[in-house]
Amino acid sequence: xxxxxxxxxxxxxxSLTATFRLPIFYGLPKVHKVPMSLRPAxxxxxxxxxxxxxxxxxxxxxxxxxxxxxxxxxxxxxxxVKELQLPDNALLFTADAQLMYTNxxxxxxxxxxxxxxxxxxxxxxxxxxxxxxxxxxxxxxKNNIFSLANTYWLQLTGTAMAPLQRAPTP
Numbered sequence: 001x002x003x004x005x006x007x008x009x010x011x012x013x014x015s016l017t018a019t020f021r022l023p024i025f026y027g028l029p030k031v032h033k034v035p036m037s038l039r040p041a042x043x044x045x046x047x048x049x050x051x052x053x054x055x056x057x058x059x060x061x062x063x064x065x066x067x068x069x070x071x072x073x074x075x076x077x078x079x080x081v082k083e084l085q086l087p088d089n090a091l092l093f094t095a096d097a098q099l100m101y102t103n104x105x106x107x108x109x110x111x112x113x114x115x116x117x118x119x120x121x122x123x124x125x126x127x128x129x130x131x132x133x134x135x136x137x138x139x140x141x142k143n144n145i146f147s148l149a150n151t152y153w154l155q156l157t158g159t160a161m162a163p164l165q166r167a168p169t170p
Contacts, residue, residue, distance in 0.1 A: 004132055008055065015051040023047045023146040025153065042146045042160060049143060052136050059133055066120050102158035106141050109159060113137060 004012075027038030044050045064070050071077045081092070117130045124130070144155035 004129065005127065008129070008132075011055060012051070015054075016048075018046070018051075020048045021046050022152070023049075023144075025146045025148040042144070044146075044160075049140050052140050056133065056136055056140060059128070062128065063116075063120070063124065066116075066123055104159045105157075106159060109141065110134065110138055 023042045023044040025040065025042050028041050030037050030039055044053070071080070086092075114134055117124065117134070121130070141159050144160045146153055146155075
Protein backbone atom coordinates (compact mmCIF):
# COMPACT_ATOMS: atom_id res chain seq x y z
CA UNK A 1 0.00 0.00 0.00
CA UNK A 2 1.41 3.36 -1.03
CA UNK A 3 0.91 6.29 1.30
CA UNK A 4 0.61 9.84 0.04
CA UNK A 5 0.79 13.03 2.04
CA UNK A 6 -2.04 15.54 1.95
CA UNK A 7 0.29 18.05 0.22
CA UNK A 8 1.20 15.55 -2.52
CA UNK A 9 -2.44 14.53 -2.84
CA UNK A 10 -3.45 18.17 -3.36
CA UNK A 11 -0.65 18.68 -5.90
CA UNK A 12 -1.69 15.63 -7.94
CA UNK A 13 -5.40 16.48 -7.78
CA UNK A 14 -4.78 20.02 -9.00
CA SER A 15 -2.24 19.01 -11.64
CA LEU A 16 -4.28 16.15 -13.04
CA THR A 17 -7.24 18.39 -13.90
CA ALA A 18 -5.26 20.01 -16.73
CA THR A 19 -5.41 19.12 -20.41
CA PHE A 20 -2.35 17.20 -21.51
CA ARG A 21 -0.53 16.71 -24.77
CA LEU A 22 1.79 13.96 -25.95
CA PRO A 23 5.49 14.87 -25.82
CA ILE A 24 6.94 15.85 -29.22
CA PHE A 25 10.34 14.84 -30.63
CA TYR A 26 12.41 17.52 -32.38
CA GLY A 27 16.04 18.40 -33.10
CA LEU A 28 18.05 21.37 -31.87
CA PRO A 29 20.75 22.44 -34.31
CA LYS A 30 24.30 22.39 -32.94
CA VAL A 31 25.44 25.43 -34.88
CA HIS A 32 28.84 25.43 -33.17
CA LYS A 33 29.73 22.02 -34.66
CA VAL A 34 31.28 21.45 -38.06
CA PRO A 35 29.52 19.91 -39.81
CA MET A 36 26.37 21.13 -38.09
CA SER A 37 24.37 18.34 -36.44
CA LEU A 38 21.18 18.00 -34.45
CA ARG A 39 20.72 17.32 -30.76
CA PRO A 40 17.62 15.15 -30.33
CA ALA A 41 15.11 16.49 -27.82
CA UNK A 42 11.62 15.69 -26.61
CA UNK A 43 9.39 18.47 -25.35
CA UNK A 44 7.29 17.09 -22.51
CA UNK A 45 5.85 20.40 -21.33
CA UNK A 46 2.15 19.98 -20.48
CA UNK A 47 2.39 16.19 -20.72
CA UNK A 48 0.89 13.84 -18.17
CA UNK A 49 4.26 12.44 -17.10
CA UNK A 50 5.63 15.95 -16.56
CA UNK A 51 3.30 16.20 -13.54
CA UNK A 52 4.97 13.15 -12.00
CA UNK A 53 8.48 14.15 -13.13
CA UNK A 54 8.06 17.51 -11.42
CA UNK A 55 7.02 15.79 -8.19
CA UNK A 56 10.00 13.40 -8.41
CA UNK A 57 12.38 16.31 -9.00
CA UNK A 58 10.97 18.20 -6.03
CA UNK A 59 11.28 15.18 -3.72
CA UNK A 60 14.72 14.24 -5.04
CA UNK A 61 16.05 17.65 -4.03
CA UNK A 62 15.34 16.63 -0.43
CA UNK A 63 17.90 13.84 -0.85
CA UNK A 64 20.67 15.61 -2.73
CA UNK A 65 22.56 16.54 0.45
CA UNK A 66 23.15 12.81 0.98
CA UNK A 67 25.17 12.51 -2.24
CA UNK A 68 28.81 13.29 -1.38
CA UNK A 69 29.81 13.96 -5.00
CA UNK A 70 27.03 16.48 -5.67
CA UNK A 71 28.12 19.96 -6.66
CA UNK A 72 25.56 22.75 -6.69
CA UNK A 73 26.99 24.53 -9.74
CA UNK A 74 30.19 25.43 -11.60
CA UNK A 75 31.11 28.09 -9.04
CA UNK A 76 30.94 25.50 -6.25
CA UNK A 77 33.24 23.24 -8.24
CA UNK A 78 35.75 26.05 -8.84
CA UNK A 79 35.71 26.95 -5.14
CA UNK A 80 36.34 23.33 -4.10
CA VAL A 81 39.22 22.99 -6.55
CA LYS A 82 40.80 26.20 -5.26
CA GLU A 83 40.64 24.84 -1.71
CA LEU A 84 42.31 21.53 -2.58
CA GLN A 85 45.67 20.89 -0.97
CA LEU A 86 47.53 19.10 -3.76
CA PRO A 87 51.19 18.11 -4.06
CA ASP A 88 53.26 20.24 -6.47
CA ASN A 89 53.47 17.41 -9.01
CA ALA A 90 49.69 16.77 -9.05
CA LEU A 91 47.75 17.07 -12.31
CA LEU A 92 44.03 17.81 -12.57
CA PHE A 93 41.96 16.45 -15.43
CA THR A 94 38.36 17.03 -16.47
CA ALA A 95 36.11 15.05 -18.74
CA ASP A 96 32.83 15.72 -20.46
CA ALA A 97 30.31 12.90 -20.31
CA GLN A 98 28.57 12.35 -23.63
CA LEU A 99 25.29 10.51 -24.04
CA MET A 100 25.22 9.86 -20.31
CA TYR A 101 21.45 9.73 -19.82
CA THR A 102 20.75 7.69 -22.94
CA ASN A 103 23.14 5.02 -21.66
CA UNK A 104 21.60 4.58 -18.21
CA UNK A 105 19.93 1.19 -18.00
CA UNK A 106 16.45 1.91 -16.63
CA UNK A 107 16.18 -1.16 -14.38
CA UNK A 108 19.67 -0.64 -13.01
CA UNK A 109 18.94 3.05 -12.40
CA UNK A 110 15.77 2.23 -10.45
CA UNK A 111 17.63 -0.46 -8.52
CA UNK A 112 20.43 1.99 -7.69
CA UNK A 113 17.99 4.59 -6.37
CA UNK A 114 16.21 1.92 -4.32
CA UNK A 115 19.58 0.87 -2.87
CA UNK A 116 20.37 4.54 -2.14
CA UNK A 117 17.06 4.98 -0.30
CA UNK A 118 17.58 1.81 1.74
CA UNK A 119 21.21 2.52 2.61
CA UNK A 120 20.37 6.08 3.68
CA UNK A 121 17.02 5.41 5.38
CA UNK A 122 18.37 6.53 8.78
CA UNK A 123 19.39 9.89 7.24
CA UNK A 124 16.21 10.49 5.20
CA UNK A 125 13.24 12.32 6.68
CA UNK A 126 10.85 9.82 8.24
CA UNK A 127 7.96 11.14 6.16
CA UNK A 128 9.79 10.71 2.84
CA UNK A 129 7.51 8.51 0.66
CA UNK A 130 10.16 6.04 -0.53
CA UNK A 131 7.73 3.43 -1.90
CA UNK A 132 5.60 6.00 -3.72
CA UNK A 133 8.76 7.67 -5.04
CA UNK A 134 10.01 4.36 -6.50
CA UNK A 135 6.60 3.52 -8.01
CA UNK A 136 6.32 6.91 -9.72
CA UNK A 137 9.96 6.78 -10.83
CA UNK A 138 9.35 3.46 -12.56
CA UNK A 139 6.22 4.77 -14.29
CA UNK A 140 8.05 7.86 -15.55
CA UNK A 141 11.23 6.21 -16.81
CA LYS A 142 9.51 3.20 -18.40
CA ASN A 143 6.81 5.18 -20.22
CA ASN A 144 8.66 7.86 -22.18
CA ILE A 145 6.24 7.99 -25.12
CA PHE A 146 6.48 10.76 -27.70
CA SER A 147 5.33 11.64 -31.20
CA LEU A 148 7.31 12.41 -34.36
CA ALA A 149 5.63 13.26 -37.67
CA ASN A 150 2.33 11.52 -36.85
CA THR A 151 4.08 8.42 -35.48
CA TYR A 152 4.34 7.34 -31.84
CA TRP A 153 7.43 6.06 -30.09
CA LEU A 154 8.36 4.49 -26.76
CA GLN A 155 11.94 4.97 -25.56
CA LEU A 156 13.21 1.43 -24.94
CA THR A 157 16.77 2.10 -23.78
CA GLY A 158 18.32 4.78 -21.62
CA THR A 159 16.48 7.47 -19.73
CA ALA A 160 15.07 10.77 -20.83
CA MET A 161 17.08 13.84 -19.99
CA ALA A 162 15.00 16.63 -18.50
CA PRO A 163 15.70 20.18 -19.59
CA LEU A 164 16.57 22.70 -16.92
CA GLN A 165 13.38 24.54 -16.16
CA ARG A 166 11.75 26.20 -13.24
CA ALA A 167 8.76 24.13 -12.26
CA PRO A 168 6.00 24.93 -9.80
CA THR A 169 6.49 23.62 -6.28
CA PRO A 170 4.40 20.46 -5.82
